[in-house]
Amino acid sequence: MSEVIKIRGLSQYYGKKQALKDLNLTIEIGMFGLLGRNGAGKTTLMRVLAALLPKSEGDVSVCGRRIEYAQEIRKITGYLPQDFSMYPNITVYEAMDYLGVLSGLSKSVRRQRIPELLERVNLKGEQRKKVKALSGGMKRRLGIAQAILHNPKVLIVDEPTAGLDPEERVRFRNLLCEIAEDRIVILSTHIVGDIEAACEKIAVLDEGKIIYNGSTEGLIEMAEGKVYTAEISKKELDLLKQKYLVTSMMTMGNNVTARFIAEKAPFASAKLCEAGVEDAYMYLMHEKRGEI
Template sequence: MKLCMEGIFKNFKNKEVLKGIDTTLENGVYGLLGPNGAGKTTLIRILAGVMEPSQGKVLIDGRDKSTCDDEYRSRIGYLPQDVSYYTDFTGRDYLRFAAALKGLEKGYAEKQIEKLADSVGLSDDLHRNCAVYSGGMKRRLGIAQALLNEPEILILDEPTTGLDPHERIKFRNIISAFSKDRLVLLSTHIVPDVESIAKEIMMMEYGTIGRKCTAEEYISQIDGFVWTAMVPMEQLVEFQKNVVISNVVPRGDMMEVRVIDEKKPSSDAKNTTPNLEDAYLYVFNYLKGGAA
């Protein structure tokens, strides 16, 4: 399976949202990281067939998506950032409705509904009305919907919004297991959601994708640039004006701060092991010329 984006541009009136996206994805999990407004959802909607690019094309195994649109749609599963539910639908009604839209045979659809409801922890709630579902339950229902047709390409836009930490871990396990011999694109601004499961990660800002690297490669580029330092509480506000801080922990009258900086930020600062969140902040804050 090969999904290629060639020269993808998208304009809304006079605003250029995507600025020449060129990348190729194969089987495995890919993370698309970036701040809100980076263009992630626009790109996701183009890949899901919900929106057309202003310029450029999407290729599936070398074929232009526009020439095989029905076949392409049958091979993808899509979870949008915002999912609407009919207020009088139960969870089961919604999944049956989604299965019908996907053209699934009734007997097969019922088996899929039971299996996926169990996978996402909704077996005991399918009879309940969607209107009374919590935000996390609605998100899990949306994930089940995206998996109904066992898609070869799974496209997920902010899939863990509303999930608690336990649900997020369970979700990552589901996606990791599902990704064998399939392509999964997971767009998010929550770094831990992709750190442990993504084959490669793309960082996106201002409508462009910079490097496509493994988490380890991103982390290795900031080796020696992550520090811990003790700062008096009354000096913290001034201190953080000049550095990028990823974490602050109170230690008595002092604050232990985690700093991303190519230079030692204070005389008592000590190097510490970097992680992907540090790399994310380095790319989107430090490399732009200072703290955000």
């Protein structure tokens, strides 16, 4: 059976509002990033793929199984929702055990697999701790552990790093990369750094449409030769912002080092520099709107 997710002509409506517009995507084994601003339709797409939302139009298959057969989809997908939480008064082990039973795992499998997974997500010492006593990062790691408890072929992770400190975020991304070695992992985020560090393939969603689908390098290439830095005075900053898309800036005394996007070399002191995913993402979003 093919280890691929195929999405053809997928549209999703909430009443009259169209949340997804004629999406076409193919997602293969590895980390796949879904990038877009809040409200772009990422969570809707994730929920459709996790069989939590019935699609309005189009065809979707997950590893050869049609999305309409929710029971079949549930067997092969793991899902970490955006606002992940568990019953606060039960222990980490009890929470995993309960979800393991719901996933149809036998007692012996659960006994073997839960400690293994808790060790993998660095929570082995916390298995007797109550869920409410876990830190934000620990909860997210527990979220990953529960999502892969039944060894799914597809892992769907919705905005997992929001609110985590930098160290936890790095640890979390590394964990996802390890998991993605032998399965499809779909990572939805609006944090560009997560995509840059973890995903080879990405899709960018904007207002329900896919505006980019390809490799991370391909996205960067789009902005190559268009990213400049310049040291300007604070007074000149407003003018620069009016003319160009400023992606970052750093203040040093009365001067500002600004990083911005321009189609052509803007002025003599501006230096061309290497584009990053963030620059490319900003370029893409604004280009599509005709703002560049």
